Amino acid sequence: MPExxxxxxxxxxxxxxxxxxxxxxxxxxxGGVLTHKVDRDELTIVVAPERWIDAALHLRDxxxxxxxxxxxxxxxxxxxxxxxxxxxxEAFGGRDMNRSGSxxxxxxxxxxxxxxxxxxxxxxxxxxxEPGEYRRLRIQTWLDDGEELPTLIPLYPSADYHERExxxxxxxxxxxxxxLVRILLPDYWEGHxxxxxxxxxxxxxxxxxxx
Amino acid sequence: xxxxxxxxxxxxWPTLAVPSPTPSITVPSTDNPDILEIxxxxxxxxxxxxxxLVVNLDGEIVVxxxxxxxxxxxxxxxxxxxxxxxxxxxxxxxMDYLSFFSGEVAFCMAVEKLLELEVPRRAExxxxxxxxxxxxxxxxxxxxxxxxDLGGIALLFYCFRxxxxxxxxxxxxxxxxxxxxxxxxxxxxxxxxxxxxxxxxQTIAYLRGRIDEYEDLIGQNPIWRQxxxxxxxxxxxxxxxxxxxxxxxxxxxxxxxxxxxxxGYGAYRELDYQPVLxxxxxxxxxxxxxxxxxxASLDLIEKCLDGLPEGPYISDDRKVVLPPRHELHTSMxxxxxxxxxxxxxxxxxxxxxxxxxxxxxxEFGFYMISDGSAKPWRARLRPPSFVTLSxxxxxxxxxxxxxLIAILASIDPVMGDCDx
Numbered sequence: 201m202p203e204x205x206x207x208x209x210x211x212x213x214x215x216x217x218x219x220x221x222x223x224x225x226x227x228x229x230x231g232g233v234l235t236h237k238v239d240r241d242e243l244t245i246v247v248a249p250e251r252w253i254d255a256a257l258h259l260r261d262x263x264x265x266x267x268x269x270x271x272x273x274x275x276x277x278x279x280x281x282x283x284x285x286x287x288x289x290e291a292f293g294g295r296d297m298n299r300s301g302s303x304x305x306x307x308x309x310x311x312x313x314x315x316x317x318x319x320x321x322x323x324x325x326x327x328x329x330e331p332g333e334y335r336r337l338r339i340q341t342w343l344d345d346g347e348e349l350p351t352l353i354p355l356y357p358s359a360d361y362h363e364r365e366x367x368x369x370x371x372x373x374x375x376x377x378x379x380l381v382r383i384l385l386p387d388y389w390e391g392h393x394x395x396x397x398x399x400x401x402x403x404x405x406x407x408x409x410x411x
Numbered sequence: 412x413x414x415x416x417x418x419x420x421x422x423x424w425p426t427l428a429v430p431s432p433t434p435s436i437t438v439p440s441t442d443n444p445d446i447l448e449i450x451x452x453x454x455x456x457x458x459x460x461x462x463x464l465v466v467n468l469d470g471e472i473v474v475x476x477x478x479x480x481x482x483x484x485x486x487x488x489x490x491x492x493x494x495x496x497x498x499x500x501x502x503x504x505x506m507d508y509l510s511f512f513s514g515e516v517a518f519c520m521a522v523e524k525l526l527e528l529e530v531p532r533r534a535e536x537x538x539x540x541x542x543x544x545x546x547x548x549x550x551x552x553x554x555x556x557x558x559x560d561l562g563g564i565a566l567l568f569y570c571f572r573x574x575x576x577x578x579x580x581x582x583x584x585x586x587x588x589x590x591x592x593x594x595x596x597x598x599x600x601x602x603x604x605x606x607x608x609x610x611x612x613q614t615i616a617y618l619r620g621r622i623d624e625y626e627d628l629i630g631q632n633p634i635w636r637q638x639x640x641x642x643x644x645x646x647x648x649x650x651x652x653x654x655x656x657x658x659x660x661x662x663x664x665x666x667x668x669x670x671x672x673x674x675g676y677g678a679y680r681e682l683d684y685q686p687v688l689x690x691x692x693x694x695x696x697x698x699x700x701x702x703x704x705x706x707a708s709l710d711l712i713e714k715c716l717d718g719l720p721e722g723p724y725i726s727d728d729r730k731v732v733l734p735p736r737h738e739l740h741t742s743m744x745x746x747x748x749x750x751x752x753x754x755x756x757x758x759x760x761x762x763x764x765x766x767x768x769x770x771x772x773x774e775f776g777f778y779m780i781s782d783g784s785a786k787p788w789r790a791r792l793r794p795p796s797f798v799t800l801s802x803x804x805x806x807x808x809x810x811x812x813x814x815l816i817a818i819l820a821s822i823d824p825v826m827g828d829c830d831x
Binding site: 212214239240242244266267268269270272273274275276279280297298299300308309320322326327331332333334338353356357358360361365378379382383384385386393394398400 | 429432433434435436480481484486488489493495524525527647651652653654656665666667671672673674676755756758761762763764765767774778780782783784785786788789791793797798800801830831
């Protein structure tokens, strides 16, 4: 008699901290929190880039989010497109699996912001709660090419390497970062390889005569 | 049974401020012209990979430190964006090559979260068995290479010999010793073969005795204790500020372990496990915690073998999971599915997820964005070694150069994980 298949047990983020969202919205006032999303148990709060520090400060001091686990960036250039429909239909662009698409007849959801880059922080309540009641949330902000974001180092020192990597790989500048230089790539590298318009392959081979 | 005492009573935590203005760099506080600047690495046995440390020395005291990373950066995250989900799994264990199977599980869990796919219980248990085996593998290498850095040559050979017994188990199940590509979206790639249970239990029994000996070898050794006790203390506040995770924070007494946090994930939810905690957060405790974690891993594997449920080892969702091999000879449908999943992949619903797991060096998870095509729009690893190395400058400054080597060994970075 095989045992029943059990529902998936993902690493949990804890319950979405909607109370913190409410208080953050109230604290930042008009134009602070732009939108939020609860998707697959993950709470994403989108804040305006000029309120980035205020949001982090509120979450750290008033809500007890004391652990910055990661700063992640993404380039949403040409994300999704306007296709929708069942697979294989004409509106969907035939059967091209490399094209964006949704399951079923719904359109691909729009990104949470309307600019090109998203910068997100995964924040964690760690020391301020009992073990077993950890909460995790993601605050996100959206930037266009060339726009700057204030650095989080004074609030969360662990942001240092992550912000350097974001500059190196995605070309996002953090104002006030004391040492914003490339971290993984050599200093003379041109471009930011994780951008979607950065080519794959074809770059000159280092230490060869082709350079 | 070895009963190594820990470093005795809880000592008062020293204050360790995060360096200012750059948290990952320390600079000499004086302009003494006798201060030397030397390079440790990029090719140096103590750096465990290709890491370059630029050290400012006042006599033998480290007064300034800067890490130079990126020597093994190969753009794996960008490469994953170019591959279908099915093919990208092969890349992932090459990042953290010592706890390789954790990477596969982390990647598969992120994809499963996007797909909202159910994983059978047997697969969850098999995943825990191999996650713990890979943790054993990683900690054994840590112990061996770390003790070489402190002058204990013998342990390296013992640990590498035992690591091979762990890899034998991987070879028995997957045919590969390292980088087995055993994780599969929806479960694992193969069921365990007949005889695995017996061989695994033999290995566990063997390793139990061995780990006792290794613990005596380092814990009862006065030279070892002189080199490690009270060196490189990481206070809990500092660890939280610098976002440390894994055995490094547990050595500082913080019970932060994703295997138990909020009930844990996968089959850890059903296994009774308590995080191993150190007391003083020094180099000795970081070694001690890992040795105890090896014991805990052996217990967990044994519990999994005892309670291994019957049933399928992979989900039966034929849209994303390969059909069973034997069906390919008789079923046209299966052949078509097999061909399509391998060549063009499967679509994953749009979304943005982050699924962290506890690897051998801490919180290890994939942030993944899907746009509904067969390839990830963005895949980003949260690299524990990268975060760990940012704390090295503060930990080592003020210590002797020889202690810097000990501290670097004790925080256990893997450069493949750090540079990706």
